[in-house]
Amino acid sequence: MNVPDVYSPQQEMMPREELLQLQLERLQATINRAYKNVPFYRRRLEEAGLQPEDFQNLDDLSKLPLTTKQDLRDAYPYDMVAVPLREVVRFHLSSGTTGPPTVIAYTANDLRHWTETVARNLMAAGVRRDDVVQIFFGYGLFSGGFGLHQGAEAIGATVLPVSSAELVQQVQIMQDFRSTVLVGMPSYALAIAEAMEQQGIDPNSLHLRVGLFGAEPWSEKTRAEIESRLYIHAYDIYGLSEMGGPGVAGECVERNGLHLAEDHFLVEVIDPSSGETLPPGHEGELVFTTLTREALPLLRYRSGDISRIDTSPCPCGRTLARMARVFRRTDDMVIIHGINVFPADVAEVLAEFPEVGKNFQLLVDRRAGHDELEIRVELTQLPSDIAHRLLQIRDQIAARLRQTLGFDFKLSLVEPRSLRVNGKPLPRVVDRRNG
Amino acid sequence: MMTGSVLLTLSGVNAYYGQLHVLKGVSLHVNEREIVALLGANGAGKTTTLRTICALLKPATGRITFAGKDIVGMRPEAVVRLGITQVPEGRQLFGPLSVRDNLLLGAYTRLCAGRKAEVLEDIERIFELFPILGERAGQRSGSLSGGEQQMLAIGRALMARPRLLILDEPCLGLAPLVARQIIHTISQLRSQGTTILLVEQNARAALSIADRGYVMETGKVVLEGSAEELLRNREVRRAYLGKDYEEV
Numbered sequence: 001m002n003v004p005d006v007y008s009p010q011q012e013m014m015p016r017e018e019l020l021q022l023q024l025e026r027l028q029a030t031i032n033r034a035y036k037n038v039p040f041y042r043r044r045l046e047e048a049g050l051q052p053e054d055f056q057n058l059d060d061l062s063k064l065p066l067t068t069k070q071d072l073r074d075a076y077p078y079d080m081v082a083v084p085l086r087e088v089v090r091f092h093l094s095s096g097t098t099g100p101p102t103v104i105a106y107t108a109n110d111l112r113h114w115t116e117t118v119a120r121n122l123m124a125a126g127v128r129r130d131d132v133v134q135i136f137f138g139y140g141l142f143s144g145g146f147g148l149h150q151g152a153e154a155i156g157a158t159v160l161p162v163s164s165a166e167l168v169q170q171v172q173i174m175q176d177f178r179s180t181v182l183v184g185m186p187s188y189a190l191a192i193a194e195a196m197e198q199q200g201i202d203p204n205s206l207h208l209r210v211g212l213f214g215a216e217p218w219s220e221k222t223r224a225e226i227e228s229r230l231y232i233h234a235y236d237i238y239g240l241s242e243m244g245g246p247g248v249a250g251e252c253v254e255r256n257g258l259h260l261a262e263d264h265f266l267v268e269v270i271d272p273s274s275g276e277t278l279p280p281g282h283e284g285e286l287v288f289t290t291l292t293r294e295a296l297p298l299l300r301y302r303s304g305d306i307s308r309i310d311t312s313p314c315p316c317g318r319t320l321a322r323m324a325r326v327f328r329r330t331d332d333m334v335i336i337h338g339i340n341v342f343p344a345d346v347a348e349v350l351a352e353f354p355e356v357g358k359n360f361q362l363l364v365d366r367r368a369g370h371d372e373l374e375i376r377v378e379l380t381q382l383p384s385d386i387a388h389r390l391l392q393i394r395d396q397i398a399a400r401l402r403q404t405l406g407f408d409f410k411l412s413l414v415e416p417r418s419l420r421v422n423g424k425p426l427p428r429v430v431d432r433r434n435g
Numbered sequence: 436m437m438t439g440s441v442l443l444t445l446s447g448v449n450a451y452y453g454q455l456h457v458l459k460g461v462s463l464h465v466n467e468r469e470i471v472a473l474l475g476a477n478g479a480g481k482t483t484t485l486r487t488i489c490a491l492l493k494p495a496t497g498r499i500t501f502a503g504k505d506i507v508g509m510r511p512e513a514v515v516r517l518g519i520t521q522v523p524e525g526r527q528l529f530g531p532l533s534v535r536d537n538l539l540l541g542a543y544t545r546l547c548a549g550r551k552a553e554v555l556e557d558i559e560r561i562f563e564l565f566p567i568l569g570e571r572a573g574q575r576s577g578s579l580s581g582g583e584q585q586m587l588a589i590g591r592a593l594m595a596r597p598r599l600l601i602l603d604e605p606c607l608g609l610a611p612l613v614a615r616q617i618i619h620t621i622s623q624l625r626s627q628g629t630t631i632l633l634v635e636q637n638a639r640a641a642l643s644i645a646d647r648g649y650v651m652e653t654g655k656v657v658l659e660g661s662a663e664e665l666l667r668n669r670e671v672r673r674a675y676l677g678k679d680y681e682e683v
Binding site: 015018021022024025026028029032033036052053055056057083084087107108109112292294 | 444446449459460462463496497649652654656657658659660664667668669
């Protein structure tokens, strides 16, 4: 079998029945190892009255308690690592705004699997060895840049790790090195488009063909905008740092859902409030179990991302299930300047100030390719020496919030009970970036 | 090497020796034209797994399918007829019989069906594969060396024209050079189209020719992966390849 458009045809086009068998084998091995090597999971299973051998088919997985972001934070830095540290060849860290970061460890085999799954996504989007891939994801503790980099190199493409260089430089490199593929955040692609337009560069004079974008939600409208301004085909890729970063799923040319790397991840959809597993096709929170991960096996990890799974055959020939593009999260998390912002973290800071109530709103906008955040907070009551006190309170709260968020924003204090309609609070997060 | 579709599948197989729970939900599969290695320490459940496949031990629960057919509850000879043949540990040849007669016995069912010409052709093919057996065709098998006996045991199993050849410790008790020869022969068999499930203490030798492998511990599979991945896994290296941490 030789399918030029598929990176790993044997895995990506495996009959579903064989895939389910492979998943069962890998799930059992993963649970056996997690139980043996990770005290957290041994405790979890024992508390639930379970033994590793209780998992005899894929449905048994739902007996297992869910793993949360907090569990990972509590394990900082090494408590979830299932191998001796000298077997770890790489760490990546995922930053939230509060609490310790999440640590992701990789063995040599983990890196290989990661590379392979990303290569699949690139290939599915049409990237080939003749391409020049310009990557403007960040390189560093964030796993995005490295993940795509490794995948593109595995295909044999030429990689330009431009990372977070200035827009002017991005455009310059794009011209001088004849980049054919752009990889990064969709918002940044638009910023590049804008920089190009300002310099009067005609997209026709460039060699761009394809873009792979992810790490933040983006709409079909944004896709159309990117495609018409950069003259490329834009594809959605999905990943989360806890599952190793990018490579978890990616669109094929059909662009009707993202093919999941189901031979490496077992994906369930649950009702985010009850935790119940939902039948196939239903929308809910994605829950991931690693199937091949050596350094950091995670069982039933809650992603917070809302999507649904489609296992029906795809015209592209891949048998791997497709997940719907992610536009919503269970926790209202928004990604601003590439930083994960949880409203709960803002609430925690606001609780320190009796002058403001619990009701607030995050308004996210984008101007000239840059994210802007406005935080509106209801006062509990209007102070008597209004002007003077207001400014004071505002500056104090802003200073504390800045410490927490780590970037600039606009803070507005509004009248008591004004962020409501008919007494009901307005939505916590309004993201106007994708129109 | 590209391999074909799935031939053998075990899903959640549990087996007991009396009260003793020896296989705890074992799942594994073998694709056509694959060599799959089953690794693990003594008592991990490797031979028991083979016994359940050959219907010598009936699983308490779980599913075993061969070429799409459910084989749990079948009689051992029916499983052989489907195309599964095992070369048992310790060879178990008929010592007083000649090499040729041992091979003929391997094709017993076909001989009974009157397909003698075809059987004799197969014997010639075995002699091509193992020229030394041809030279000793008339010799009592009990007089062969250990390596030759192992070749004869494999040859006899091949006489049943198996779709799946199961080898339990084929290199046990053999001199390193002879063992290497046996391993080489096994990889040759695969290139001729035979699918192989191989239990072997010498993990390095097994993984050198295998496509994939499973590592068992106390009746469970704790690792699954390509031979390459398993060779790179430091736990495997330490536990089964005799490499200490300092050496890797």
